[in-house]
Amino acid sequence: MLRLTEIILPLSTSQDDIENTLRAAACSRLGIGPQDLRALTIFRRSYDARKRSAITLTYSIDVEVADEAAVLKRLAGLRTVAPTPPMEYQYVGQAPADLPEGSRPVVIGFGPCGLFAALILAQMGFRPIILERGRVVRERTKDTWGLWRKNTLQPESNVQFGEGGAGTFSDGKLSTQVKDPKHYGRKVLQEFVAADAPPEILYVSKPHIGTFRLVKMIEQMRAQIASLGGEFRFESRVDDIEIEDGRVRGVRLAGGEFIAARHVVLAVGHSARDTFRMLHARGVFMEPKPFSLGFRIEHPQSVIDRARFGPSAGHPVLGAADYKLVHHAGNGRAVYSFCMCPGGTVVAAASEPGGVVTNGMSQYSRNERNANAGIVVGIEPKDFPGIEQSPLAGLDFQRHWEARAYELGGGDYSAPAQLVGDFLAGRPSTALGSVTPSYKPGVTLTDLSSSLPDYAIAAIREALPAFERQIKGFSMHDAVLTGVETRTSSPLRITRRDDFQSMNTDGLFPAGEGAGYAGGIMSAAIDGMKVAEAVALHALGKPGITGGNRRGASDDY
Numbered sequence: 109m110l111r112l113t114e115i116i117l118p119l120s121t122s123q124d125d126i127e128n129t130l131r132a133a134a135c136s137r138l139g140i141g142p143q144d145l146r147a148l149t150i151f152r153r154s155y156d157a158r159k160r161s162a163i164t165l166t167y168s169i170d171v172e173v174a175d176e177a178a179v180l181k182r183l184a185g186l187r188t189v190a191p192t193p194p195m196e197y198q199y200v201g202q203a204p205a206d207l208p209e210g211s212r213p214v215v216i217g218f219g220p221c222g223l224f225a226a227l228i229l230a231q232m233g234f235r236p237i238i239l240e241r242g243r244v245v246r247e248r249t250k251d252t253w254g255l256w257r258k259n260t261l262q263p264e265s266n267v268q269f270g271e272g273g274a275g276t277f278s279d280g281k282l283s284t285q286v287k288d289p290k291h292y293g294r295k296v297l298q299e300f301v302a303a304d305a306p307p308e309i310l311y312v313s314k315p316h317i318g319t320f321r322l323v324k325m326i327e328q329m330r331a332q333i334a335s336l337g338g339e340f341r342f343e344s345r346v347d348d349i350e351i352e353d354g355r356v357r358g359v360r361l362a363g364g365e366f367i368a369a370r371h372v373v374l375a376v377g378h379s380a381r382d383t384f385r386m387l388h389a390r391g392v393f394m395e396p397k398p399f400s401l402g403f404r405i406e407h408p409q410s411v412i413d414r415a416r417f418g419p420s421a422g423h424p425v426l427g428a429a430d431y432k433l434v435h436h437a438g439n440g441r442a443v444y445s446f447c448m449c450p451g452g453t454v455v456a457a458a459s460e461p462g463g464v465v466t467n468g469m470s471q472y473s474r475n476e477r478n479a480n481a482g483i484v485v486g487i488e489p490k491d492f493p494g495i496e497q498s499p500l501a502g503l504d505f506q507r508h509w510e511a512r513a514y515e516l517g518g519g520d521y522s523a524p525a526q527l528v529g530d531f532l533a534g535r536p537s538t539a540l541g542s543v544t545p546s547y548k549p550g551v552t553l554t555d556l557s558s559s560l561p562d563y564a565i566a567a568i569r570e571a572l573p574a575f576e577r578q579i580k581g582f583s584m585h586d587a588v589l590t591g592v593e594t595r596t597s598s599p600l601r602i603t604r605r606d607d608f609q610s611m612n613t614d615g616l617f618p619a620g621e622g623a624g625y626a627g628g629i630m631s632a633a634i635d636g637m638k639v640a641e642a643v644a645l646h647a648l649g650k651p652g653i654t655g656g657n658r659r660g661a662s663d664d665y
Contacts, residue, residue, distance in 0.1 A: 109170045109171065109172055109176075109191070109192035110138075110170070110171050110172075110173060110176060110179065110180070110189060110190070110191060110192060111151065111168060111169070111170050111189075111190055111191070111192040111193070112133075112134055112137055112138075112168065112169050112170075112171060112188060112189055113168045113187075113188045114166060114168075114188045115130065115133050115134075115137070115166065115167040115168070115169065116156075116164050116165070116166050116167075117129065117133070117164065117165045117166075117167065118162075118164060118165070119155070119163045119164060119165060119420055119423060119425065119426070121165065123424075123425060127148065130148060130150070130167060130169055131145055131148055133167075134148060134169060134171050137188070137189065138171075138173065138179055138183065138189065139179075139182070139183075140173060140174070140179065143174075144173055144174040144175070145171060145172075145173060146171075146172040146173065146174065147171065147172040148169055148170070148171050148172075149169065149170045149171075150167060150168075150169055150311045151168045151169055151170050151311055152166075152167065152168040152311050152312075152313060153165060153166070153167050153168075153311050153312055153313060154166050154312075154313035154314075155313070155425070155426060157416060157417055157420075157426075160416075160417060160418030160419070160420065161418060161419060163417065163420050163423075163426070165425065170192045176191075194291075195291050195294050196291060196294075197290065197291050197292065197294065197295035198290070199228075199231065199232055200232075200641045200644055200645055200650075201232060201644050201645065201648050201650060202232055202233050203232055203233035203234045203235075203644070203647070203648075204233075205233075207233065207234065207235065210368050210369075210370070211370065211371075211647060212234065212235050212236060212237055212339075212369070213229055213234055213236045213237070213369065213371040213372070213373060213643050213647070214236065214237045214238075214239060214358075214359060214367060214369040214371070214372045214373065215229070215236050215237070215238045215239070215372075215373040215375060216239050216346050216359065216372065216373065216374055216375060216376055216383075217239075217240060217241075217273070217374070217375035217376040217377055217380075217620070217622070218238055218240040218271050218272070218273065218330075218340075218375075219272060219273015219274060219275060219276075219375065219377050219620065219621075219632065220272075220273055220275045220620070220629045220630075220632040220633045220636065221273075221375040221377075221619050221620025221621065221626060221632040221633065221635055221636035221639075222238065222240075222273070222373065222375035222619075222620070222636060223272075223273075223326070223329060223633070223636065224296065224299075224632075224633040224634075224636035224637050224640070225373045225375055225619060225636035225637065225639050225640040225643075226238050226333050226338055226636075226640075227299065227329060227332070227333055227640075228636070228637050228640035228641065228644075229338075229640045229643065229644065230332075230333045230336035230337060230338045231336060232640075232644050233336075233337070234643070234644065234647065235336070235337030235338060235339070236333075236338050236339070236373075237338075237339045237341065237367065237369070238333070238338060238339065238340050238341065239341050239344045239345075239346055239359070239361070239367075240270070240271055240340070240341070240342050240343075240344065241264055241269055241270075241343070241344065241345035241346070241380075242264055242265045242266075242269035242270025242271060242342070242343070243264075243265045243270050243271065243342055243343055244270075244271050244327075244342050245270065245271040245272045245276065245323050245326050245327060246323065246327075247265070247270075248265045248266075248269075248270030248271060248272070248276075249323060251265035251266060251270070252265075252266055252267055252270075252277065255267075255456050255458070255521060255549070256455065256456055256548040256549060257548065257549070258549075259520050259521050259522075259549045261458055261459075261461060261521065263459060263460060263461065264343070264345065266457075266458065266459050267455060267456070267457040267458075267459070267467060268377060268379035268457065268459035268595070269377075269379070269380075269459055271326060271330070271342065272322060272323070272326040273377055273632075274377055274378075274379070274457070274467070274595070274621075275322070275628070275629040275632070276319060276322050276323065276326065277319055277455060277457070277467065277469050278319070278447065278449075278467065278468070278469055278470075278629070279316050279318070279447065279448075279449040279450075279452060279468065279469065279470040279474075280316045280317035280318045280319065280321070280322055280470070280472070280629065281314070281315075281316050281447075281628060281629060281630070282296070282297065282300070282309055282315040282316060282317065282629060282630050283313070283314050283315060283630065284628065284630035284631050284634070285631075286630070286631050286634055288634070292633075292634040292637050292638070293630060293634060295637065296630060296633045296634065296637075297309055297310050297315070298310070299329065300317070300325060303324075303325040303326075303328040303329050303332075304321075304324060304325055304328060305317055305321060305325055306321070306472065314430070316470070316472070316474075317472060318470055318471040318472030318473070318474070319469055319470075319471060320471055320472070321471075321472050341361075344361050344362070344363075345361065345362040346359045346360070346361060346362075346383065347360055347361065347362045347386065348360040348386060348390075349372065349386070349387065349390060349392075349616070350366070351390055351391070351392075351613055351616075354612060354613060354614055355370075355613070355614040355615050356369065356370065356371075356372050356613060356614065356615035356616045357369075357370075359372060369615075370615050370647075371615055371617065371643045371646065371647060372615060372616050372617065373617045373619055373636075373639055373640070373643060374387075374602065374616060374617060374618045374619060374622070374623060375619045375620045375622065375623075375632075375636060375639075376620075376622040377620065377621055377622045378595055378597055378598035378599075378621045378622050379459045379595055379622075380622055381460070381503050381507075383622075384500060384503065384600060384602075384622075385500060385503075387602065388498070388499070388500055391612070391613075392602060392610055392612065392613050392616065393602070393603055393610060393611040393612045393613070394499050394500075394600050394601060394602045394603065395499050395600065395601050395603055396489035396492060396495055396499045396501065396502050396599060396600050396601075397489065397502075397597075397598065397599065397600055397601045397624050398486060398487060398488050398489065399487055399502065399506075399596050399597045399598065399599045400444075400446065400482075400484035400485055400486050400487055400596040400597070401484055401485060401487055401506070401509060401560060401564065401592060401593060401594045401596065402443070402446075402482055402483050402484030402485050402560065402564065402568060402592070402593050403466075403482070403483055403484075403556065403559075403560075403568070403589040403590060403591045403592060403593060404454045404466045404467075404468060404480050404481070404482055404483075404547070404589070404590045404591075404593055405480065405481055405482075405483045405528070405587060405588070405589055405590075406454060406478045406479065406480045406543055406545055406546065406587060406588045406590070407478065407479050407480075407543065407581065407582070407584065407587045408477065408478060408479070408542070408543060409428055409429075409450060409451050409476070409477060409478060409479045411479075411580075411581040411584070412428075412429045412430075412431060412450070412479045412579065412581075413428065413429045414580075414581075415429070415579040415580045415581055415582075416429035416430075416431065416579070417429055427450070427474060428450030428451040428474040428475070428479065429450060429479075430448045430450045430479075431445060431448055431481070431578075431579055432444075432445055432448065433445040433571075433575050433578060433579070433582075435567075435570070435571035435574045435575065437566070437567035437570045437571060438570060439563055439566055439567055439570075441485050441486055441563060441564065441567035442485070442486040443483065443484070443485050443486075443567045443568055443570075443571035444483075444484060444486075445481045445482065445483060445484075445575075446481065446482035446483075446484045446593070446596055447467070447468050447481065447482050447596075447628075448468070448479070448480075448481035448482075449468035449469060449470040449474075449479070449480050449481065450470060450474045450479050451470055451471075451473070451474030451475050451476045451477075451478075451479065452468055452469055452470030452471075452474065452476055452478070452479070452480055452546075453468070453469055453470075453476055453478070453480070453546035453547075453548075454466055454467070454468055454469075454480050454523075454545065454546050454547040454590050455467050455468070455469045455547070455548070456521055456523070456547065456548060456549065457595060458510070458521065460507070460510070462510075462511055462514055463507060463510030463511055463513070463514050464510055464513035464514045464517050464521060464522075464523050464524070464591070464592065465510055465513075465592070465593070465594055465595055466482075466523060466547065466590055466591065466592065466593050467593070467595065468480045468481065468482065476546065477544070477546075478543065478544075478545075478546055480546070482593045482596065483568055483571065483572070483589075484593055484596055485560075485563075485564040485567050485568060487502075487505075487564075489501075489502065489599075491505070491561070492504075492505045492599070493505065499600055500600065502599025502600055503599060503600070505599065506594045506595070506599060509559065509560060509561075509592050509594055510592065510594055512558070512559055512592075513559055513591045513592040516552065516554050516556075516558070516559055516591070517551070517552045517554075518552045520549065521549050522549055522550045522551060522552045523547050523550075523551050523552070523590050523591060523592075524551070524552055524554045524556055524559055524590070524591045524592075525537070525545055525547070525551035525552065525553055525554070525556075525588055525589060525590045525591070526553065526554060526555060526556045526588075526589050527540070527541060527543075527553075527585060527586055527587070527588060527589075528572060528583055528584065528585060528586070528587040528588070528589060529583075529584075529585030529586070530555075530585075531556060531557075531568075531569070531572075531589055532569055532572060532573070532583065534555075534557065535555070536553070536554055536555035537553040537554065537555075538553060539553070540553070540586075540588070541585060541586030542586045543586045543587055543588050545588045545590055547590050551588075551590060556589060556591050559591045559592055560591070560592065597621060597624070597627050598621055598622050598623070598624045600624060601623065601624030601625070602618035602622075602623040602624065603618075603624075603657065604617070604618050604623070604625075604656045604657055605656055605657055606655065606656050606657055607642055607646070607656055608638065608639050608642035608643075608655075608656030609642070609646075609656070617639045617642060617643055619635050619636055619639040620632040620635050620636060638655070638656070639656075642656060
């Protein structure tokens with residue numbers, strides 16, 4: 109196969125006839141006749157919107173030709189034609205058929221990280237035991253809607269906890285900034301497609317899935333893991349980890365049951381605050397890390413589409429426009445857009461009573477009226493009160509601002525909100541304008557100036573007009589700010605060695621967002637795969653792989 113890159117087509121190219129158009133472009137590039145082009149597959153499609161009046165599509169394709177060697181020789185030195193590189197994921201080993209019962213690895217948490225850790229372990233024959241504190245995804249969805257529609261929070265089954273993890277109620281973005289020479293990302297996408305995700309996620313530049321599709325996919329992937337010998341325990345919170353002489357011996361569930369295990373994958377997500385406290389009490393090494401907090405901002409999606417795509421706004425290939433913004437404020441704080449959800453909604457994402465937390469979510473269609481994104485400010489561990497006494501101080505810092513939002517919202521899980529124009533002018537909002545906020549259970553209009561630290565408020569007030577210079581309409585008076593967004597990432601890192609085990613606890617493999625090594629669906633899934641490999645190599649007595657102590661990678665929000 110040959111890979112052809114930088115095939116540029118106008119946006120007006122008919123997608124109904126795209127294969128014939130690409131075949132003609134390939135024949136022209138390679139200097140061959142149509143009869144010599146045996147097969148064609150799209151590898152990547154992106155768009156270039158820098159000139160809004162002349163947006164173009166850029167394709168990379170893989171083709172099979174009649175005489176590949178002759179074509180390569182004739183086109184030697186042409187940068188846009190090369191052999192297709194290998195892209196298949198390679199397993200690091202296979203469990204013995206007689207794997208002892210006590211040797212089965214335990215995976216705590218079944219979000220994206222735990223899902224792929226369990227899947228890879230199952231595919232290698234290790235028959236993992238998966239422990240998830242929340243409920244199966246369909247029951248969890250009902251509980252989540254209970255908060256959104258009836259103001260009733262289930263602390264063990266919500267946006268943060270339950271099958272599928274926090275990524276289930278999100279935009280389902282699958283792009284990442286992780287360097288990937290071993291094709292982990294391709295493996296993730298292939299497994300998603302096998303579980304009935306849209307096949308286009310294999311080649312579009314900004315793939316996403318959306319909540320409703322994710323629910324069905326997670327169920328299918330759970331069934332695959334179970335068919336390979338994986339064992340699931342839902343509504344099974346781990347309340348303790350038994351450690352003896354610096355090594356994990358097993359886990360104890362909230363109901364008192366003890367499960368012996370020599371390999372424990374800790375994939376609990378960034379909101380398992382009780383688990384973090386238990387681990388700290390057990391002496392597991394951890395350290396504070398930066399995170400961000402701020403608000404959700406909502407605009408009419410049409411405003412963002414026009415600003416980004418000009419006269420091409422609404423084109424079906426382009427879909428709903430997104431954005432990625434950053435501003436370095438005069439007080440030294442970085443303000444940036446986070447987890448932008450085109451055509452989506454702002455959702456209640458609390459997991460503890462007495463707190464308000466916001467997040468963003470989209471369906472696959474991205475056809476809701478508003479665009480939303482987090483507008484968040486970087487926070488450093490030195491900002492956490494009490495950081496000198498405990499690495500857990502960031503948890504209390506998050507909780508403080510969530511409780512303040514709960515108070516400002518009226519104490520019923522409604523969220524405090526303010527129009528952007530009023531926020532910039534420093535006055536409370538008393539009435540909505542042209543933008544109807546999407547947050548459920550609802551919003552309470554107020555003054556957000558006391559809902560975050562003063563330095564964060566000042567930085568956001570400076571950033572919004574700066575963002576207006578990049579996206580016309582961004583600081584429009586009627587845009588709505590909804591508070592607060594605090595769960596951008598974990599405020600601590602459960603540090604691990606090069607072999608992916610805890611710094612001071614053998615057999616404990618911290619993984620994903622909760623451990624501070626990921627920042628979204630794709631990076632969490634990839635980290636879960638890497639940890640699964642480390643578990644397998646350790647269990648098989650093979651030399652370890654390195655890279656486990658690298659700082660967490662974030663997805664491309």
